[in-house]
Amino acid sequence: MTRRSFSMASSALALVVGVQVSIADDRGETTVTIYRAPVNAVYPPPGYGYLGGEGYGGFGYDASSGDGAVITHRRQVEVGKGLSELKFGGVAARLDPSTVQFKSLTDPKASAVEQRFENDLASVDALLGRYDGEVITVVTMHGEVKGTLRSWNDQVIVLEGTDKALQVLRRGDNIQDIRFSAPQTPLVDTPTLVWRIDAARAGKHDVEVSYRARGLSWSADYTAILDEKQNTLDLSAWATIRNETGVDFDDAKVVLVSGALDVAPMAQPYMGYPQAILGPTSKPWSYSVERAARIADRGSLQLELFTPVVGAAAKRLTVYEPVPDASASFQTY
Secondary structure, rough: EEEEEEEOOOOOOOOOOOOOOEEEEEOOOOEEEEEEEEOOOOOHHHHHHHHOOOOOOOOOOOOOOEEEEEEEEEEEEOOEEEEEEEEEEEOOOOOOHHHHHHEEEOOOEEEEEEEEEEOOOOOOOHHHHHHHEEEEEEOOOOOEEEEEEEEEOOOOOEEEOOOOEEEEEEOOOOOEEEEHHHHHHHOOOOEEEEEEEEOOEEEEEEEEEEEEEOOOOEEEEEEEEEEEOOOEEEEEEEEEEOOOOOOOEEEEEEEEEOOOHHHHHHHOOOOOOOOOOOOOOOOOEEEHHHHHEEOOOOEEEEEOOOOOOOEEEEEOOOOOOOOOOOHHHHHHO
């Protein structure tokens, strides 16, 4: 018996999402809906920078990679009456703050009137932001410099000495160490949303928080084994999820979405000629994974897409698919 095995990677998947302080530490229920943009949503194809470049003409959420997710948390939290501050941890480090939606299921009239995103240990610059206006010590190649932090960017750090003189320190190899005093308030070591909530009802609230985030992507891989004599096929499929959001999702409900959404017209033509934008190859669809999954940060997870099919009837089919010449010379002339 002659058997052949081969794998197929999916290609058309899509981007269609005096104050009391409370801390939401109950992880509750999390739903992660991951979208993937179609690879053929843009023409010219990626790689031809002068013809449009990555994502040109097919803008969607995170057009550079085509991937993104909508994450929804449902938790029970303690909310004070009137104005109170609520800290909501365990969110994605790469969330888009402008897309955050807060809803109290217990008190629908409760609202978040202020919002900020805290993640003090995300980077050195984030840590510098916590010490703005405070005394720090910078160790350079020429010795230690102590002063009040006044300004900083990617290139320099500006300190003010006791004599009110300013000193500009070049970053890079010149700075060997930065020393900070003990913080007056605890540092936020995990990505956290902080709201000022206006609620008429104090006590425990069931809340729903949703936002869009980058760093989550998925792809499908299919494996087929062909029995040429029997003309049968064994088929299995796995979805590979990659998480670069900066947070683990434990016992999360997973929804995988494909199709072509959020595809906008190109902003301007190339050399005066309109550019073609390819449409979706299939209608959008979603697949809900049956079991809750743990999606670890900086890792990948494989989930079975469907129960393997054994001995399916197979037939030969020849497919011819014409494609445009994407070479530089053809496009130019």
